[in-house]
Amino acid sequence: MRKAxxxxxxxxxxxAEWLAHPVCCCGCSARLEVAKNPKQQRSFxxxxxxxxxxxxxxxxxGKAKSEDIPQAARANVGRIKFIQADPEFQKPFAxxxxxxxxxxxxASGDPxxxxxxxx
Numbered sequence: 001m002r003k004a005x006x007x008x009x010x011x012x013x014x015x016a017e018w019l020a021h022p023v024c025c026c027g028c029s030a031r032l033e034v035a036k037n038p039k040q041q042r043s044f045x046x047x048x049x050x051x052x053x054x055x056x057x058x059x060x061x062g063k064a065k066s067e068d069i070p071q072a073a074r075a076n077v078g079r080i081k082f083i084q085a086d087p088e089f090q091k092p093f094a095x096x097x098x099x100x101x102x103x104x105x106x107a108s109g110d111p112x113x114x115x116x117x118x119x
Contacts, residue, residue, distance in 0.1 A: 014075045025080065026051040027070035043072075043080055053082065059092040066092045 022032040022041055026048040035041040044052075052073055058064040069092060073080065083089045 011075075018072065018075055023072050024048050025070060025073040025076055027055075027073070029072075041079075043076055049080075049082065052080075053089070056083075056089045056092050060088055069093070 019038050019041060020034075022034060022043075024030040024032060024045045025043045026045075028045070028048060028051070030045050030048070032042055032045065043049075052070070055064060055068060059066055059068070074093070077083055077093050083093070
């Protein structure tokens, strides 16, 4: 339990430090303006989110390593909405020992492919 709380405190400290001096999460380290409301703090300079998206796609294809993800993006993965919205973008952030998240089942109205064996 102690290790979990230490990790949580370290994460909270890192987030508070980033909110005090925000930098772009794409890896360019450009300074961002500090927002008055921390919930509305921007994570990227305009147009820089595509650089992180392309890096995550390269990692999914195996052309880059997950260690290449910028530290600012790792610290703010919960704030970056396009990562939270797409499970493919979440995969590079998962630890190797962590089990994969289960995919949502298709709704009753959605078409599903069913594999059948012909004997």
